[in-house]
Amino acid sequence: MRPLVYNPAMRSNLVSRRQIVLAAAAGVPATALGACSGARPTSPVAVAARDVRLVVEAQRTADGAGVRLRRALGTRALPMLDPFLLLDEMHSDRPEDYLAGFPTHPHRGFETVTYVLEGAVDHKDSLGNHGHLGPGSIQWMTAGHGIVHSEMPNHETGNSRLWGFQLWVNLPASRKMMKPRYQDLAPDRVPEAMVQDARIRVVAGEAGGVRGPVEGIVTSPTMLDIAIARKGRAVTPLPDGHNALLYVIDGSAEFGPSATTVREGQVAVLAERGDLSVRSGDGVRFLLFAGQPLGEPVARSGPFVMNTEDELRRAWEDYRSGTLVDAG
Ligand code: CO
Numbered sequence: 001m002r003p004l005v006y007n008p009a010m011r012s013n014l015v016s017r018r019q020i021v022l023a024a025a026a027g028v029p030a031t032a033l034g035a036c037s038g039a040r041p042t043s044p045v046a047v048a049a050r051d052v053r054l055v056v057e058a059q060r061t062a063d064g065a066g067v068r069l070r071r072a073l074g075t076r077a078l079p080m081l082d083p084f085l086l087l088d089e090m091h092s093d094r095p096e097d098y099l100a101g102f103p104t105h106p107h108r109g110f111e112t113v114t115y116v117l118e119g120a121v122d123h124k125d126s127l128g129n130h131g132h133l134g135p136g137s138i139q140w141m142t143a144g145h146g147i148v149h150s151e152m153p154n155h156e157t158g159n160s161r162l163w164g165f166q167l168w169v170n171l172p173a174s175r176k177m178m179k180p181r182y183q184d185l186a187p188d189r190v191p192e193a194m195v196q197d198a199r200i201r202v203v204a205g206e207a208g209g210v211r212g213p214v215e216g217i218v219t220s221p222t223m224l225d226i227a228i229a230r231k232g233r234a235v236t237p238l239p240d241g242h243n244a245l246l247y248v249i250d251g252s253a254e255f256g257p258s259a260t261t262v263r264e265g266q267v268a269v270l271a272e273r274g275d276l277s278v279r280s281g282d283g284v285r286f287l288l289f290a291g292q293p294l295g296e297p298v299a300r301s302g303p304f305v306m307n308t309e310d311e312l313r314r315a316w317e318d319y320r321s322g323t324l325v326d327a328g
Pocket of ligand 1: 107151
């Protein structure tokens with residue numbers, strides 16, 4: 001396919017990015033849209049949409065005290081995508097699949113993001129925090145030097161379903177031992193944006209001119225929950241150079257200039273540059289994550305993610321001796 005020349009001057013024009021991408025898909029040169037009157041770009045800037053680099057099936061597994069889940073990231077097929085370390089989905093109508101939960105356990109060196117769509121997750125920690133994450137709520141927890149907590153999935157009265165996600169985001173060496181921090185967001189704190197045919201809940205980063213409420217995260221992450229109805233399409237920019245992956249949680253869609261199909265239960269890694277472009281025949285819902293890669297060595301062992309084996313040993317020692325939470 002012909003590479004699409006993207007001229008920043010076109011941003012201020014009446015031709016939308018959507019039209020440009022549609023034109024590209026139809027093999028129409030961007031200049032034929034009449035947008036770039038006279039101003040031929042001297043140094044063309046890349047292709048407009050990110051292509052799909054890799055599609056992987058989420059793996060069924062169990063974790064915690066026996067919670068059945070699907071692991072989209074953190075598998076042998078896809079161990080990590082810097083700065084993202086793990087992505088789990090819990091989705092079941094059977095309480096025995098999730099009620100055992102994740103009793104008391106530690107973390108150090110990264111951040112955990114919990115997103116609940118149905119049911120609930122109750123949490124309690126070593127700092128005396130406790131909370132209830134209901135449908136639509138988010139918890140962005142920066143474990144920093146150490147936290148010991150429990151995360152117990154539950155269901156609402158009259159509905160036995162739990163549907164939730166946990167993402168792990170790495171911290172750079174300079175911030176691994178920072179003070180722990182929580183950003184708890186009730187559903188009404190997460191704004192929605194409409195971008196062409198897409199309805200987007202913006203948790204972190206930006207879409208359609210709407211900024212998400214999660215702030216001050218080192219890797220400047222984007223986290224979007226995107227729903228597109230039948231025969232819908234959308235194009236939205238992603239930060240240049242940020243690694244991006246998406247996980248389809250319902251339906252299917254075609255992504256990127258090559259229209260690669262990604263279905264429910266599959267995770268796709270996108271190229272490093274360009275916009276997100278999606279079209280769906282039957283409707284789709286997916287989670288999109290993008291973040292600045294850290295480019296540092298990763299040493300991981302269970303609930304700890306550090307840079308070196310020595311630091312991992314120290315984390316286990318601190319946990320065993322009860323000083324994980326105090327270490328600073
Ligand atoms: Co945890």
